[in-house]
Amino acid sequence: xxxxxxxxxxxxxxxxxxxxxxxxxxxxxxxxxxxxxxxxxxxxxxxxxxxxxxxxxxxxxxxxxxxxxxxxxxxxxxxxxxxxxxxxxxxxxxxxxxxxxxxxxxxxxxxxxxxxxxxxxxxxxxxxxxxxxxxxxxxxxxxxxxxxxxxxxxxxxxxxxxxxxxxxxxxxxxxxxxxxxxxxxxxxxxxxxxxxxxxxxxxxxxxxxxxxxxxxxxxxxxxxxxxxxxxxxxxxxxxxxxxxxxxxxxxxxxxxxxxxxxxxxxxxxxxxxxxxxxxxxxxxxxxxxxxxx
Numbered sequence: 001x002x003x004x005x006x007x008x009x010x011x012x013x014x015x016x017x018x019x020x021x022x023x024x025x026x027x028x029x030x031x032x033x034x035x036x037x038x039x040x041x042x043x044x045x046x047x048x049x050x051x052x053x054x055x056x057x058x059x060x061x062x063x064x065x066x067x068x069x070x071x072x073x074x075x076x077x078x079x080x081x082x083x084x085x086x087x088x089x090x091x092x093x094x095x096x097x098x099x100x101x102x103x104x105x106x107x108x109x110x111x112x113x114x115x116x117x118x119x120x121x122x123x124x125x126x127x128x129x130x131x132x133x134x135x136x137x138x139x140x141x142x143x144x145x146x147x148x149x150x151x152x153x154x155x156x157x158x159x160x161x162x163x164x165x166x167x168x169x170x171x172x173x174x175x176x177x178x179x180x181x182x183x184x185x186x187x188x189x190x191x192x193x194x195x196x197x198x199x200x201x202x203x204x205x206x207x208x209x210x211x212x213x214x215x216x217x218x219x220x221x222x223x224x225x226x227x228x229x230x231x232x233x234x235x236x237x238x239x240x241x242x243x244x245x246x247x248x249x250x251x252x253x254x255x256x257x258x259x260x261x262x263x264x265x266x267x268x269x270x271x272x273x274x275x276x277x278x279x280x281x282x283x284x285x286x287x288x289x290x291x292x293x
Contacts, residue, residue: 154178
């Protein structure tokens with residue numbers, strides 16, 4: 001199955017939803033401009049697409065998934081704004097454009113990130129398309145996966161290990177939090193937004209999301225070496241410059257690519273349970289490992 005048209009449909013849908021959301025954000029023009037700049041500056045929108053695909057897999061309505069799709073992208077975008085700051089990765093380029101603190105200033109970038117994070121939870125809490133107990137559960141999932149037990153914890157581990165040699169097991173733990181947590185949240189939020197998810201459904205989708213979440217990071221590590229700044233839209237070789245542990249560094253390039261193949265196989269196997277209905281998710285797993293940026 002070629003799910004590229006579906007990918008584009010979902011990308012377009014979340015773009016339009018995000019534009020509507022931002023048109024009603026706040027009266028602080030500079031912060032709103034910075035939030036708009038950071039949220040609507042391109043990107044693959046993999047996380048919102050996962051929300052929609054999981055929702056549709058289980059027979060949900062796309063309208064029930066809009067709040068979760070927007071919320072997860074708000075969290076992801078906020079994390080990139082803060083990750084680019086001088087106190088963290090100190091990057092000057094993101095998606096081919098100056099990073100938020102370069103385009104505006106450091107204080108505005110911090111506030112824009114804070115604003116996007118808060119907006120994510122506002123969107124989920126204000127959603128009236130789902131039963132209250134489901135919405136509350138989704139708020140908790142997003143909080144856990146974006147906080148110190150998820151993405152924030154992974155970023156902290158990453159910063160603490162710059163310039164140090166760590167094991168493959170430690171590297172995997174870091175990326176399960178830093179990258180994998182939000183991808184897992186995307187799939188789980190999408191499934192719950194259908195209001196039809198069984199425990200077996202969630203178990204299979206969790207295994208899938210863990211595999212593609214780690215595969216996403218392995219591919220990023222490979223692209224940081226093999227690609228270029230123009231294609232990536234961010235500085236190529238930044239991991240090497242910061243002396244970060246990566247899969248190619250610990251396993252060699254051949255080993256990293258073999259790891260990628262294994263994770264892709266795991267992702268496909270985990271959703272065989274859904275048979276033909278999971279074709280879009282199978283396609284997306286391949287897209288993640290075959291992408292060039």
